[in-house]
Amino acid sequence: MHEDAFRQALRQRLDGVRFPEESRLQVLTQIKREPKVKKKLSLGLILAFALILITLTVLAATQTGLLQYLVGSPEKASQRAG
Amino acid sequence: MEDKTRELDRLMRAYGDDLMRISFVYLKDLHLAQDAVQDAFLKAYNKLEDIRERDEAAIKSWLIRIAVNTCKDYRRSAWFRRVDRRLTPEMLPEVAAPSQEDKSDLLDTVMRLPLALRQVILLTYYENMSPEMAAQTLQISRASYYRRLNKARGMLRINAERWYSNA
Numbered sequence: 392m393h394e395d396a397f398r399q400a401l402r403q404r405l406d407g408v409r410f411p412e413e414s415r416l417q418v419l420t421q422i423k424r425e426p427k428v429k430k431k432l433s434l435g436l437i438l439a440f441a442l443i444l445i446t447l448t449v450l451a452a453t454q455t456g457l458l459q460y461l462v463g464s465p466e467k468a469s470q471r472a473g
Numbered sequence: 474m475e476d477k478t479r480e481l482d483r484l485m486r487a488y489g490d491d492l493m494r495i496s497f498v499y500l501k502d503l504h505l506a507q508d509a510v511q512d513a514f515l516k517a518y519n520k521l522e523d524i525r526e527r528d529e530a531a532i533k534s535w536l537i538r539i540a541v542n543t544c545k546d547y548r549r550s551a552w553f554r555r556v557d558r559r560l561t562p563e564m565l566p567e568v569a570a571p572s573q574e575d576k577s578d579l580l581d582t583v584m585r586l587p588l589a590l591r592q593v594i595l596l597t598y599y600e601n602m603s604p605e606m607a608a609q610t611l612q613i614s615r616a617s618y619y620r621r622l623n624k625a626r627g628m629l630r631i632n633a634e635r636w637y638s639n640a
Contacts, residue, residue, distance in 0.1 A: 398598045404580040410489030
């Protein structure tokens with residue numbers, strides 16, 4: 392019984408506190424105004440890009456003879472080792 | 474209006490007042506509580522997918538949790554800590570219905586309780602939440618919830634003896 396009286400009194404006192412209509416409308420306006428967030432790149436996508444870049448670099452180096460120039464031909468390499 | 478916006482609008486109409494009361498009890502400032510509730514709804518909007526399958530009681534608890542966390546952020550701000558937060562009678566909201574004079578300072582008495590006890594009182598006696606739901610909303614154990622509730626009840630019995638004895 393005591394708790395009920397307390398509950399009722401608290402309710403009566405707090406009922407005046409309300410979320411105003413203009414605040415609700417402000418939230419809705421803000422949502423509409425908010426720019427679409429750009430989707431972040433996923434880790435998988437970043438790895439895929441990195442792999443493609445490495446493959447292209449290696450391919451370009453092989454095609455232009457740059458790799459052979461830097462490493463040398465297998466025969467020369469074995470001569471140097473011997 | 475797209476579905477997500479429509480859903481948020483529904484939540485604001487259904488639970489805006491509840492969130493306002495909780496934020497007010499938390500922050501002791503109507504305007505600040507208004508800002509906090511707006512922020513809470515904006516946060517909720519970005520997480521609406523999380524509650525697709527939940528029932529209304531769980532949605533309400535989820536929203537209250539967001540509002541409480543938003544209020545905590547507000548309270549942590551340096552500005553908030555510098556401002557004098559003692560409540561004066563003029564700062565209390567207008568009562569919806571005329572009440573007896575001895576009951577008019579009830580809210581003031583509740584507001585003087587430590588924050589952790591205030592929350593428990595509000596969720597229990599105003600929101601009529603079950604102990605499980607209140608504990609879950611406040612992210613505390615049931616044992617902590619009961620401890621706080623008993624302490625708050627004890628303190629209110631001392632401070633609010635008039636209402637209890639008159640009831």
